[in-house]
Amino acid sequence: MAIGGVLGVVGVGTSLGGGSETSLSVPWFLPWGRFAVGIDALAAVFLVPVFIVPVLGSIYGLGYWSQPEHPDNGRRLGVSYGLLAGSMALVVIARDGALFLIAWEVMALAAYFAATAEEHENADVRRAGWVYLIATHIGTLCLLAMFALWRSETGSFALAPALVMSSEVAGTIFVLGLIGFGCKAGLMPLHVWLPGAHANAPSHVSAVMSGVMLKMGIYGIVRITALLPVGPTWWGGVLLAVGAVTGVAGIAYAIGQHDIKRLLAYSSIENVGIIAMGLGLALLGRAQGRGDLVLLGLAGALLHVWNHSLFKSLLFFNAGAIIHATHTREMDRMGGLAKRMPWCAALFAVGAVAICALPPLNGFASEWLMYVGLFRSLSSGGEVAMAAVALATIGALAVACFVQVLGTVYLGEPRSDAGDHAYDPQASMIGPMVVLACGCAAVGVFPMMAAPLLERATQDWMDLSGPVPAIEALAPLRWITVMGLSFVGLIGAAVLAWKMLSRSRTIGTTGTWDCGYAQPTARMQYTGSSFGDTLVGLFAFILWPKKYWPEVRGVLARRSRFRSVVPDAILDRLVVPAFDLVGKYLPRLRMLQQGQTQVYVLYVLAIVIVLYMWGAIGA
Amino acid sequence: MLERLIYIALLLIMPPLLLGIINRTKARFAGRTGQPLFQLYYDLAKLMRKGLVLSNTTTWVFIAGPVVTLVTVVLAGLLVPAGPFASPISFTGDLILFAYLFGLARFFTTAAALDTGSAFEGMGSAREVTFACLSEPAMFFALLVLAKVSGTLTLSEMLHGPAGGFPASAVAPLVFIAIGLFVVLLAETCRIPVDDPNTHLELTMIHEVMVLDHSGPLLGVILYAASLKMFVLGAVLLHVIVPIQTGMAWADWALFVIEMGALAVAIGVVESVMARLQMRHVPYLLVAAMLLCGFGFILVVR
Numbered sequence: 001m002a003i004g005g006v007l008g009v010v011g012v013g014t015s016l017g018g019g020s021e022t023s024l025s026v027p028w029f030l031p032w033g034r035f036a037v038g039i040d041a042l043a044a045v046f047l048v049p050v051f052i053v054p055v056l057g058s059i060y061g062l063g064y065w066s067q068p069e070h071p072d073n074g075r076r077l078g079v080s081y082g083l084l085a086g087s088m089a090l091v092v093i094a095r096d097g098a099l100f101l102i103a104w105e106v107m108a109l110a111a112y113f114a115a116t117a118e119e120h121e122n123a124d125v126r127r128a129g130w131v132y133l134i135a136t137h138i139g140t141l142c143l144l145a146m147f148a149l150w151r152s153e154t155g156s157f158a159l160a161p162a163l164v165m166s167s168e169v170a171g172t173i174f175v176l177g178l179i180g181f182g183c184k185a186g187l188m189p190l191h192v193w194l195p196g197a198h199a200n201a202p203s204h205v206s207a208v209m210s211g212v213m214l215k216m217g218i219y220g221i222v223r224i225t226a227l228l229p230v231g232p233t234w235w236g237g238v239l240l241a242v243g244a245v246t247g248v249a250g251i252a253y254a255i256g257q258h259d260i261k262r263l264l265a266y267s268s269i270e271n272v273g274i275i276a277m278g279l280g281l282a283l284l285g286r287a288q289g290r291g292d293l294v295l296l297g298l299a300g301a302l303l304h305v306w307n308h309s310l311f312k313s314l315l316f317f318n319a320g321a322i323i324h325a326t327h328t329r330e331m332d333r334m335g336g337l338a339k340r341m342p343w344c345a346a347l348f349a350v351g352a353v354a355i356c357a358l359p360p361l362n363g364f365a366s367e368w369l370m371y372v373g374l375f376r377s378l379s380s381g382g383e384v385a386m387a388a389v390a391l392a393t394i395g396a397l398a399v400a401c402f403v404q405v406l407g408t409v410y411l412g413e414p415r416s417d418a419g420d421h422a423y424d425p426q427a428s429m430i431g432p433m434v435v436l437a438c439g440c441a442a443v444g445v446f447p448m449m450a451a452p453l454l455e456r457a458t459q460d461w462m463d464l465s466g467p468v469p470a471i472e473a474l475a476p477l478r479w480i481t482v483m484g485l486s487f488v489g490l491i492g493a494a495v496l497a498w499k500m501l502s503r504s505r506t507i508g509t510t511g512t513w514d515c516g517y518a519q520p521t522a523r524m525q526y527t528g529s530s531f532g533d534t535l536v537g538l539f540a541f542i543l544w545p546k547k548y549w550p551e552v553r554g555v556l557a558r559r560s561r562f563r564s565v566v567p568d569a570i571l572d573r574l575v576v577p578a579f580d581l582v583g584k585y586l587p588r589l590r591m592l593q594q595g596q597t598q599v600y601v602l603y604v605l606a607i608v609i610v611l612y613m614w615g616a617i618g619a
Numbered sequence: 620m621l622e623r624l625i626y627i628a629l630l631l632i633m634p635p636l637l638l639g640i641i642n643r644t645k646a647r648f649a650g651r652t653g654q655p656l657f658q659l660y661y662d663l664a665k666l667m668r669k670g671l672v673l674s675n676t677t678t679w680v681f682i683a684g685p686v687v688t689l690v691t692v693v694l695a696g697l698l699v700p701a702g703p704f705a706s707p708i709s710f711t712g713d714l715i716l717f718a719y720l721f722g723l724a725r726f727f728t729t730a731a732a733l734d735t736g737s738a739f740e741g742m743g744s745a746r747e748v749t750f751a752c753l754s755e756p757a758m759f760f761a762l763l764v765l766a767k768v769s770g771t772l773t774l775s776e777m778l779h780g781p782a783g784g785f786p787a788s789a790v791a792p793l794v795f796i797a798i799g800l801f802v803v804l805l806a807e808t809c810r811i812p813v814d815d816p817n818t819h820l821e822l823t824m825i826h827e828v829m830v831l832d833h834s835g836p837l838l839g840v841i842l843y844a845a846s847l848k849m850f851v852l853g854a855v856l857l858h859v860i861v862p863i864q865t866g867m868a869w870a871d872w873a874l875f876v877i878e879m880g881a882l883a884v885a886i887g888v889v890e891s892v893m894a895r896l897q898m899r900h901v902p903y904l905l906v907a908a909m910l911l912c913g914f915g916f917i918l919v920v921r
Binding site for chain 1 (some may be wrong): 669671672673674675676677678680686687688689690691693694708710711712713714715716718719720722723725728729730733734735737738740744745746748749750751752755758759761763764766767771772831832835836843852854902911913916919920
């Protein structure tokens with residue numbers, strides 16, 4: 001796996017170093033399409049996480065899911081995990097619709113088998129797996145329709161830019177692509193499969209699914225919009241609006257969660273929303289002929305694809321380490337782990353600051369590009385720039401969300417005995433996290449390293465007429481470096497000053513003051529749920545939280561419990577009831593299916609005759 | 620160069636005076652003589668000499684809170700221009716960094732509060748992050764208005780307005796965002812009616828309750844950083860309220876210092892004549908600020 005990853009990264013580097021697009025196209029055994037693969041800067045951007053994250057995940061998995069500890073499913077996980085990584089690379093380089101769909105389907109199924117490795121032991125895993133399987137195939141269905149339309153319009157499955165296309169057909173292809181790819185990426189309201197599947201999968205699989213596989217949906221949207229002719233402004237508007245809703249609702253749901261991996265999954269939805277906002281800005285810029293908006297929007301979105309794959313994998317690895325140590329996913333049962341797992345605590349803090357898009361880490365660099373783009377759109381009307389306010393709200397909510405996780409899991413006192421035997425995991429689990437954290441810092445402080453690739457990817461996405469603007473000219477990334485370095489320098493100086501100062505002072509230690517209360521217990525601490533309660537209340541109109549109040553009667557009330565949950569409004573209130581309804585009425589159709597081959601052949605004959613007659617009448 | 624040095628000196632030295640002025644104003648309203656104007660300087664000097672007590676529960680995050688806050692607020696201060704002078708650091712898109720530096724400070728302040736494991740401090744940090752979710756959109760609407768009116772993306776040029784001053788059509792939106800920004804300033808610096816810095820009831824506080832366990836030099840750093848934050852946000856607000864300049868450098872510096880003092884008096888007056896809002900009513904005030912800034916934005920793009 002590691003060798004494959006290194007080879008892949010080197011390959012991407014050399015193919016881009018050559019300058020021209022590398023491609024290969026040979027006919028194959030299937031009646032449709034060709035085996036056509038190619039790599040351009042756009043594909044290269046998405047290939048980098050495909051080659052990095054799964055490799056780190058496999059190293060992490062050595063400790064997290066070791067073969068001797070999981071004799072039943074270790075082999076199944078290994079095979080499907082490798083297939084998942086390989087098929088994602090094929091999805092990105094495929095230059096033919098049929099090949100793309102095959103790779104896409106292999107990816108979807110491999111992800112299913114990897115995510116449900118524990119299905120024999122756990123019913124939740126099974127259920128999440130089914131939801132995923134159904135959702136992903138609904139998406140694939142849209143993609144089938146999209147590629148069929150593409151073929152009938154352009155005459156082949158080849159994924160080459162279509163120069164002329166009627167606007168209705170192009171619009172239909174865009175919408176089908178948005179639904180099909182949006183299902184995989186987790187755009188709301190198509191995200192239903194995502195929280196369950198991410199929460200129940202082994203942590204390194206969650207990291208790959210969230211950090212890389214969701215980006216395949218993004219890649220699909222990027223690629224299909226690159227191939228379509230320049231569309232009307234509503235494409236960009238729709239994507240921007242969907243992105244803003246996805247972002248705000250995603251992070252609001254995240255705040256309401258008690259399960260650390262579900263929370264991270266919802267935060268992935270939020271980040272996909274942010275990426276979609278960047279793409280929407282780029283599409284709007286393309287429709288309006290504004291090269292600066294295209295460049296800033298697309299560069300911001302693509303850089304955020306990298307960034308999210310870095311910090312989200314880091315956080316999922318970290319969550320895995322926590323679960324390994326405490327054997328629970330309930331955050332409100334944790335607490336005080338920073339003392340027992342200092343390495344993990346520091347790494348989590350890095351990931352949390354990065355995911356909140358705070359300087360000087362990488363999330364800020366990509367969001368900053370989008371912000372500059374959104375503010376620049378002010379020069380032609382102000383509607384688009386409103387998205388900057390949505391982005392700011394997402395940022396503030398993300399800070400609330402991740403302070404909640406950091407505080408509940410790592411800080412304070414242990415809330416239960418779950419963390420009694422917690423300790424930092426072995427080096428093979430810490431190592432990948434350290435690599436990812438260093439990546440976050442590197443991209444955060446030196447974002448201009450990525451600028452040439454992003455500019456070339458923008459060039460691939462849309463031929464900008466006239467001279468290519470440089471990102472540096474629109475948004476001076478070198479200042480991000482200057483500010484990042486001065487921040488690090490000042491912090492270093494402050495830490496040094498603190499060290500000198502604390503040497504000459506008497507430092508007493510005692511219990512937390514707690515306003516004079518002498519006997520505080522760990523259970524009196526603010527829990528994650530109470531921390532987020534006001535915000536959940538403010539967003540009750542989209543979250544619909546459920547609270548189960550205890551019944552308190554009499555002077556000496558009986559022992560009782562309070563419980564609050566934030567179920568997924570779309571899945572639990574819309575999709576599941578709808579499927580229940582279908583399940584109730586559609587079984588009547590089963591009378592058609594009684595297992596006799598002769599009857600089935602009769603059906604076929606009848607349908608062929610009907611079609612034949614229909615064709616005859618039509619002619 | 621000289622301007623930058625003067626500004627950095629003012630930025631680092633003047634902030635504690637603002638709290639002295641506010642306290643003096645409040646004392647006058649209450650018919651008392653009040654503390655000396657330079658009380659906070661004395662307090663800081665005393666705190667920096669003291670030892671400190673740490674809770675057994677805390678980790679490095681507890682110390683990172685004040686340290687990171689101080690560094691971020693100083694960096695944010697370097698992005699803001701004083702009077703007609705350019706800010707020490709200015710580049711396209713620095714306004715985003717300005718807003719996000721405060722986010723970074725908030726992250727570590729609230730995390731440090733949770734590090735103590737006390738329910739009171741948990742409450743404080745929960746309130747802080749919750750209210751920030753409402754003041755952040757207000758802040759960004761205000762920044763959008765300023766960017767639209769001035770047509771630039773650097774904080775320095777934005778606050779100075781276009782050459783020849785703000786156009787007449789921008790007056791109404793600027794008034795709207797000035798009120799909105801004032802509310803944000805009160806909320807972010809934890810003044811009445813959002814928070815009461817002098818209260819002794821831990822249940823009702825936001826900022827003070829988050830720093831209950833910090834003592835000695837750490838508390839000094841926190842108090843100093845809080846006053847710096849007020850200075851920085853105040854400098855932004857002053858550009859919107861009084862875009863006046865004399866053209867003579869020394870007079871402009873004097874004017875800036877006087878304006879800043881007047882702002883502190885205004886905050887003192889607000890604190891004296893108003894009662895603190897009930898905690899559950901604070902979101903309404905912040906939403907009102909957001910609406911004002913939002914309407915300001917709509918006025919400017921219509």
